[in-house]
Amino acid sequence: MKKTMYEKIWDSHFVHQEPGQAPLLFVDRHLMHEVTSPQAFEGLRIANRKVRNPHSILATMDHCVPTKDRDLPIADPIAKKQIETMAVNCEENGLNLYDMESPENGVIHIVVPEHGFVHPGMVVVCGDSHTATHGAFGALAFGIGTSEVEHVMATQTLPQQKSKTMLVQVDGVLSKHCTAKDIALAIVGKTGTAGGTGYVIEYAGEAITALSMEGRMTVCNMAIEAGARAGMVAPDEKTYAFLQGKEFAPKGEAWSQALAYWKSLLTDEGASYDTIVTLNAAEIAPQVTWGTSPEQVVGANGVVPAPDTFADAGKRLACEGALKYMDLQPNTKMTDIKIDYAFIGSCTNGRIEDFRAAATVAKGTKVAPGVTAIAVPGSYNVKLQAEKEGLDKIFKDAGWEWRDPGCSMCLAMNGDELKDGQRCASTSNRNFEGRQGKGGRTHLVSPAMAAAAAAAGHFVDISKLG
Amino acid sequence: MEPYKKHESIAALMNRNNVDTDQIIPKQFLKRVERSGFGVHLFHDWRYNNDGVTENPSFELNNPAFKGAKVLVAGDNFGCGSSREHAPWAIADFGFNTIISTSYADIFYNNCFKNGILAIKVTQAQSDALMQEIAANEGAKFIIDLENQDVITPAGNGFKFEIDPFRKDNMLSGLDDIGLTLKHEDKITTFEQQHKQRHPWLWS
Numbered sequence: 001m002k003k004t005m006y007e008k009i010w011d012s013h014f015v016h017q018e019p020g021q022a023p024l025l026f027v028d029r030h031l032m033h034e035v036t037s038p039q040a041f042e043g044l045r046i047a048n049r050k051v052r053n054p055h056s057i058l059a060t061m062d063h064c065v066p067t068k069d070r071d072l073p074i075a076d077p078i079a080k081k082q083i084e085t086m087a088v089n090c091e092e093n094g095l096n097l098y099d100m101e102s103p104e105n106g107v108i109h110i111v112v113p114e115h116g117f118v119h120p121g122m123v124v125v126c127g128d129s130h131t132a133t134h135g136a137f138g139a140l141a142f143g144i145g146t147s148e149v150e151h152v153m154a155t156q157t158l159p160q161q162k163s164k165t166m167l168v169q170v171d172g173v174l175s176k177h178c179t180a181k182d183i184a185l186a187i188v189g190k191t192g193t194a195g196g197t198g199y200v201i202e203y204a205g206e207a208i209t210a211l212s213m214e215g216r217m218t219v220c221n222m223a224i225e226a227g228a229r230a231g232m233v234a235p236d237e238k239t240y241a242f243l244q245g246k247e248f249a250p251k252g253e254a255w256s257q258a259l260a261y262w263k264s265l266l267t268d269e270g271a272s273y274d275t276i277v278t279l280n281a282a283e284i285a286p287q288v289t290w291g292t293s294p295e296q297v298v299g300a301n302g303v304v305p306a307p308d309t310f311a312d313a314g315k316r317l318a319c320e321g322a323l324k325y326m327d328l329q330p331n332t333k334m335t336d337i338k339i340d341y342a343f344i345g346s347c348t349n350g351r352i353e354d355f356r357a358a359a360t361v362a363k364g365t366k367v368a369p370g371v372t373a374i375a376v377p378g379s380y381n382v383k384l385q386a387e388k389e390g391l392d393k394i395f396k397d398a399g400w401e402w403r404d405p406g407c408s409m410c411l412a413m414n415g416d417e418l419k420d421g422q423r424c425a426s427t428s429n430r431n432f433e434g435r436q437g438k439g440g441r442t443h444l445v446s447p448a449m450a451a452a453a454a455a456a457g458h459f460v461d462i463s464k465l466g
Numbered sequence: 467m468e469p470y471k472k473h474e475s476i477a478a479l480m481n482r483n484n485v486d487t488d489q490i491i492p493k494q495f496l497k498r499v500e501r502s503g504f505g506v507h508l509f510h511d512w513r514y515n516n517d518g519v520t521e522n523p524s525f526e527l528n529n530p531a532f533k534g535a536k537v538l539v540a541g542d543n544f545g546c547g548s549s550r551e552h553a554p555w556a557i558a559d560f561g562f563n564t565i566i567s568t569s570y571a572d573i574f575y576n577n578c579f580k581n582g583i584l585a586i587k588v589t590q591a592q593s594d595a596l597m598q599e600i601a602a603n604e605g606a607k608f609i610i611d612l613e614n615q616d617v618i619t620p621a622g623n624g625f626k627f628e629i630d631p632f633r634k635d636n637m638l639s640g641l642d643d644i645g646l647t648l649k650h651e652d653k654i655t656t657f658e659q660q661h662k663q664r665h666p667w668l669w670s
């Protein structure tokens with residue numbers, strides 16, 4: 001039988017199925033951060049259970065960590081306790097942890113690929129919905145809840161229902177200034193936030209294979225925003241080149257053995273998917289969201305839609321609600337919308353390539369009066385690399401703050417946040433109400449779009465830049 | 467986990483689509499390291515006035531008629547967004563044990579069952595009827611009978627619902643998933659050894 005990559009990975013991790021119950025799937029890699037793990041460790045302790053495979057776990061601290069004044073004690077006592085609990089839990093169970101002081105610290109989905117911890121064909125889980133990021137390596141990577149975190153620690157398996165398969169085929173060539181982020185947003189705009197529910201997406205086509213590994217991570221990262229369980233891209237020479245030599249990548253003879261296996265994972269010619277969605281990259285303009293759901297998105301050359309342009313009653317209602325919250329009028333040009341804040345960072349756009357793209361636009365500009373702009377590298381490694389290339393200087397000269405790594409304003413748990421009514425050009429992945437602070441208004445964009453908006457004080461159609 | 471029993475309870479109405487987990491439990495409350503105590507923060511940004519303490523009277527769940535409700539009738543795509551299990555913890559801690567919606571986000575749906583919350587999927591027509599019934603009769607009590615997969619309402623908008631038999635059994639018995647899996651410990655060990663032979667580099 002001809003199989004998709006998802007089906008191959010599924011079959012090779014299938015442990016057992018008891019009649020009437022969900023299949024048990026074996027888990028190769030388990031990623032952790034401080035927010036969704038403490039109650040799982042609490043559960044293990046209460047039940048007197050142990051972590052089955054400590055070597056399968058890599059942990060970091062990212063959600064609550066301050067992005068400045070790192071040498072001072074954390075001001076928020078509850079965040080402090082969460083950080084300390086994480087350290088104790090990892091210590092007690094012999095787990096690899098990149099704590100706040102570690103030079104390897106950063107956002108979980110940024111540091112894991114940096115160390116080559118995820119390979120093609122793996123089943124990867126994390127108590128975090130953006131785990132799909134690692135699908136960029138041709139792995140089946142998905143977010144789980146805290147009970148499941150506990151389940152995986154205790155058993156190295158997870159009861160899972162098999163998903164349906166969706167092929168998202170992006171043909172054509174992206175126009176200048178358009179990036180992986182624009183592809184990701186355009187896909188969510190097309191499928192809607194529930195369009196992928198019940199599916200695992202495989203991204204393919206010329207525009208996807210043309211992306212760097214960083215770009216593929218950005219696209220897979222937002223699979224969850226389309227409602228999908230996971231997103232993945234077939235591994236190829238770029239994948240192998242990225243992994244080779246990394247700390248956790250196979251070495252020597254194991255490398256050739258692994259390589260042969262990885263090459264066998266590709267979807268068979270003629271295998272069928274349950275659903276196919278196609279997009280033409282050439283038609284994708286730089287994207288900006290206007291609402292409070294990632295699917296509420298238009299090109300930077302577009303306008304804020306009016307509720308009555310939606311045929312679907314639910315979408316009409318959602319549009320009305322979003323316009324009210326975002327304080328926007330229908331038919332306003334996106335480029336007329338003024339911002340108070342710009343944020344570059346997160347596991348969607350906190351990699352070196354993102355800071356390079358933004359720096360190209362920010363170079364020689366000044367942040368517009370009244371705008372606060374912060375650049376938050378996804379990890380210390382990204383920060384260091386950017387500094388080697390002199391990017392930090394470009395940002396600082398332009399009036400940006402250059403911070404230490406963390407999730408920061410992606411979810412505003414660490415004190416970096418918008419004030420009520422402030423509007424932000426953000427490279428993160430969610431524009432939900434209050435995501436960046438109560439009453440804060442988030443517009444999702446690419447790093448280059450955020451840099452352009454920071455300088456102009458309003459959104460800019462960067463496709464018109466030279 | 468508490469076994470799920472047949473019960474009669476007030477059904478609260480939340481007629482909003484795409485209610486996401488950031489709304490259910492805003493992130494400033496995720497820093498606790500225990501499982502309990504999240505209920506007072508459920509829907510915090512909607513539920514409280516700007517002072518964060520006094521109740522916002524226009525928020526639907528602050529309606530006195532819904533006080534003590536165990537059933538939540540919600541709009542489409544409930545629980546979208548992050549995988550945080552704090553969302554079902556907050557819902558359960560607040561007192562709900564049943565949600566009725568046309569659709570849920572995958573992760574949230576799974577998490578509900580792991581925390582003793584019965585998430586019932588209904589058709590658009592069934593959802594519309596229930597919403598109209600509650601709007602017309604605030605404080606109406608529904609009977610939820612998991613054993614027979616029945617929802618019974620005073621105005622007769624009840625129906626039979628579908629549920630995965632495995633989830634149903636676990637809910638009825640209150641069984642913990644880990645214990646269930648560990649019954650197959652030998653199979654996991656065998657698989658693990660074979661997996662290790664096929665992919666030795668995973669262990670290096």
Ligand code: SF4
Pocket residue numbers: 062063107108109128130346347348406407410411428429
């Ligand atoms: S950067 Fe944002 S989306 Fe990514 S792990 Fe952190 S909070 Fe989650």
